[in-house]
Amino acid sequence: MLAGIRTESVSAATMRDVTAQEVVNAIDFGWNLGNDLDCFEENAGGYKGSPQAYERLWGNPPATKAMIDKVKETGINAIRIPVTWYHNMEGTNIRSNWLSRVKEVVDYAIDNDTYVIINVHHDTGVHGWLKATTSNAYQNEQKFVKIWEQVASYFKNYDEHLLFEGYNEIIDNSSNWNDTSYENYQECNKLNQLFVDTVRKSGGNNAKRVLITNTYAAAVQTSELNNFKKPTDSVPNKLIAEVHCYTPYKFCFKEYSDTHYGSDYDVYEFMDRTVSRFKSLGMPVIIGEFGAVDKGNTSTRVKWADIYTKNAAQRGIKCFLWDDGGDFKMLNRNGLSWYYPDVLKAMLKNYGITWNGYGKGTKDHPTNTPRPTATPTPQPWRPTATPTPQPWRPTATPTPQPWRPTATPTPLPQDGHERNEDGTYVGAEIDESKIYMIQNVNSGKYLDAAGQNVQSGINVQQWDASTANPGINQTWIVKKVNWGYYYIYSRLGDGSSLVLNVNDGNNGSNINLDYKNGQSTQYFKFVPNQDGTYEIVTRASRDRSCVEIINAYTDNGANVQQYQWNNHPCQRWRLIPVGDHQGMTPTPKPTATPRPTATPRPTNTPQPTVTQRPTSTPRPTPTPAGAERRRLRYHRIDLDGEPFLP
Known part of the structure; x- marks a missing residue:
């Protein structure tokens, strides 16, 4: 018996022996109950007693069955429930009332025949205690194992609709959100392995439960993908990989004024390398968090949502929309209505869900099969074929008509130039002097x-x-x-x-x-x-x-x-x-010469209007967690190697 924990749980449910890929196939679209059970407060002044008091810390009402019912009504059939544990622990023991409250919210979704993910959330991150670092590693590993021993045991009789995610966005002691040290990547992989081993030993249905493991910081950069190591598992084909990607970040985050996202490719450029990496490891991948804040640009966000989810769906990636009830709000948790139904509708349609912005959504061919049933034959995802680019080639005899490039974007040409691992070109070294x-x-x-x-x-x-x-x-x-x-x-x-x-x-x-x-x-x-x-x-x-x-x-x-x-x-x-360049001063001769006006051509389109740009604005200063909630998670680096907060 676990000290201080009520261990009674639901009777053992029938557990279908499904693979990780079958679970991903069965999920249509996911939603995050953000800033609820994951809330924490620095210098909170001690234990608050009621679990609901923690849920209210960041301004949201406590989760209710009516909220979950509203989400399920749209056709969404998977809910990620982030959970922070350390503010509700006595030593290494999780308080029984906190476990009971987590179970209550999980049951709201499970009773709706919905897939559910629970995790170790803000125990990681800037203000968390769990870091991807060798500093104090043993003590942190032991605490991490104790959490999963208790959580896994408490929920061991739940069926395949409940998924465990080892940790959220784990970073190092320097709060690097990518490009950490080799030793830190190894610690990240070690924690994933400890998570898998701990759950498998906990008994009940956990022996064959599908589990989710994240990259360092849940990031999608090449370094994070390549340094991720698939944990060894006692049962085959039971592991899902998870990443998070808010992109383009200046479009997605309110700290920047960008109301447009650039090219379509900027929205989905990370997807191919992500799928390729995890396919090589034999793992399906999900996007556990994505979203874009409202900047009075709903029509642009609808287009962005369509491009993002369309490309994810084409690659077999299932997405979980981040909804924190604040900057990234989507569901009005008090009024039980949707703030931006057109944005959500654009996302759902790419996963075959027809929803008119209110009421019940429908899917022509439901993927969430009622339980229990015989195990269906898995249908592995296959990438859609990419058309072979047909580059323009000049004819042998010049023609009177000027050459005009085609309007259809193409992939990187197969031209024999040397490539980097992410498909970009290896550039030449140019003499800067x-x-x-x-x-x-x-x-x-x-x-x-x-x-x-x-x-x-x-x-x-x-x-x-x-x-x-x-x-x-x-x-x-x-x-x-x-x-x-x-x-x-x-x-x-x-x-x-x-x-x-x-x-x-x-x-x-x-x-x-x-x-x-x-x-x-x-x-x-x-x-x-x-x-x-x-x-x-x-x-x-x-x-x-x-x-x-x-x-x-x-x-x-x-x-x-x-x-x-x-x-x-x-x-x-x-x-x-x-x-x-060095030491050279310009002489009076090389001054710019005024140019005559170029002769107009009937076939030449007008030159684009050049819009003057302001100089770059100072980067926002990080602010403490709590009222500012999750902003500090989203560190990135620009190509100069400088960290910044998008």
Whole structure:
């Protein structure tokens, strides 16, 4: 008997022997009961007695059966119930009234024939005690094991609809949300193994229960995926992997003013590498948290929700919407209505659920089979076939019509260039001590800043020039950022203010000059060709698009834009050193020469309007947990390696 714990539980339910993949197949769409049983308060002033007092800490009413019924009514058939334990423990023992309250909320969902996930939640994170670190590791491991011994034993008779998730978003002592040390990744894997071993030893239906294990910080970066180790299990095919991804983060979080998300690819770029990694480990993967706050941009959020869940569904990934009743609110927990039904409706339809924004949702072919039944034959997920890209190739005889690229985005071309593990290109090392002119291979003309003033928004074009006597607005300096990318500085002004910038990751996005702001729209990579030329790819497009001359024009004033890689010479560039950067001062000669107006063409589309951008705003200062709730979890790093809070 566990000290201080009421151990009576439901009688043993019939447990179907299902695989992890079968459980994922049976889940349609999931929802998080966030900021409820996971609440905690720093310096809370001691034990509060009532479990419901903890549930109210962050402004939400305690969970009720009516709330869960409202969620299930939409067609959602899986609920993740985050639970924080350490504020309701005496030593290493969980208080009996807390376990009873967790059971009560779990039963609301289980009685609705709904899949349920419970976990160890804010015991991890910035303010948690459980860290992925070797410091104090033994004591933390023992406490972690004790929690799972008690939780697993308490719920051991529940059937396959109850899933255990080892921990939420575990980070190191330095609050790094990615790129921690090898030793810390190993500790993260060790805790996953301890979780699996502990549950399997606890008896009852836990011997064959499906379990969920997270990456470090539940992150989706290549380093976190590659350093995840699948735990050894006494039974096969019972482990699900979980990640969290709020992307693009400046669109998703209220600390930023971005009301648009860039390109569609920015929404789902992480999915293929995530599925690929866990497929190699023989594990299905779920997205345990995702969402985007309201910024008065409901129509854009509807489109984002559609793109996110459509791409996840196509890859067999089931998603759990994060709903915290606050910044990420979706369900009105008092009025039992939905704040943004159109956003939720867009998500549900991609999983085959028809819901009109209120009332009952329907699914043509239900995946949550009533229990108990014979074990169905598993239908393994197979990725949808990706069409082979057909790059444009010029005909042998020039035609009168100018070449125009196709409008359909393509995957990274299979062109023999060296790749990184995430599919991006390996870039060349460029000498940062030189001053360069950048010449287009197709036209023979040079990259040119179309203006003399030092200001944001100057357009970039091509123009004739002499390498012996270049204008200062035709000379450039490069400075390495990280991961093979460079800033490309114009030498206008002091040569350290304006950098090349692309508006976003979409085809046809304009290239201009902007003040350096640290965003990936200013990161460029020089991918070398065998003839000594380069394709200049953009981080904004995740290396899928290149800097090019619009429509392959060859005359002065032709605009520079970004477009998908298609192997045309208008996307190839030469770097021509014309001087040394260090210690060089500009002479009076290389001043920008006024340009005549380019002759209009009936076939050339108008150049994009250049919108001036403000300089980057200071990053928000982290604030304590409690009233600000979960913000501190979402650390990321930019490509300079600097941490920030999205």
